Amino acid sequence: MPGLLRGIARTAVISGTATAVSNRVSRRQQGRWAAQAAQQSYEQPAPYQQPSYQEPPAAETTTSTPDEMTAKIEQLKQLGELKAQGVLTDAEFQEQKRRLLA
Structure with a gap:
C-alpha cells in the first residue's frame, strides 16, 4: 500500500506542476499576442482621408471706388x-x- 500511495502522490505532484506550467505559458503567450497586436495597430498608419474643401462663395461683381x-x-x-x-x-x-x- 505505501508504494501505491507514493505513486499516487508522485502523479499528483507531476500533474499539478504540469498544470501550473501550462497556465503560465498560456498567460505569457496571451501577453505576447496582446503586445504584438498593440504594436501593429500603433504602426499602421491611419487611413488617408481626403481633406474637404469648400469653394468660397462667388464674389459679387461691383465697381470699386x-x-x-x-x-x-x-x-x-x-x-x-x-x-x-x-x-x-x-x-x-x-x-x-x-x-x-x-
Missing part, C-alpha cells in the same frame, strides 16, 4: 514684400492675391 482700389494695391504690395522676404510661398501668394482681387 478709387479708395478701395488704392487699399487693394497697398495690400498687394505688402503681399509682394512678404513673398520677397520668404514669408509666403508662391502658392500662398497666389491664393491671397486671388482672394484680394476677387
Whole structure:
C-alpha cells in the first residue's frame, strides 16, 4: 500500500506542476499576442482621408471706388514684400492675391 500511495502522490505532484506550467505559458503567450497586436495597430498608419474643401462663395461683381482700389494695391504690395522676404510661398501668394482681387 505505501508504494501505491507514493505513486499516487508522485502523479499528483507531476500533474499539478504540469498544470501550473501550462497556465503560465498560456498567460505569457496571451501577453505576447496582446503586445504584438498593440504594436501593429500603433504602426499602421491611419487611413488617408481626403481633406474637404469648400469653394468660397462667388464674389459679387461691383465697381470699386478709387479708395478701395488704392487699399487693394497697398495690400498687394505688402503681399509682394512678404513673398520677397520668404514669408509666403508662391502658392500662398497666389491664393491671397486671388482672394484680394476677387
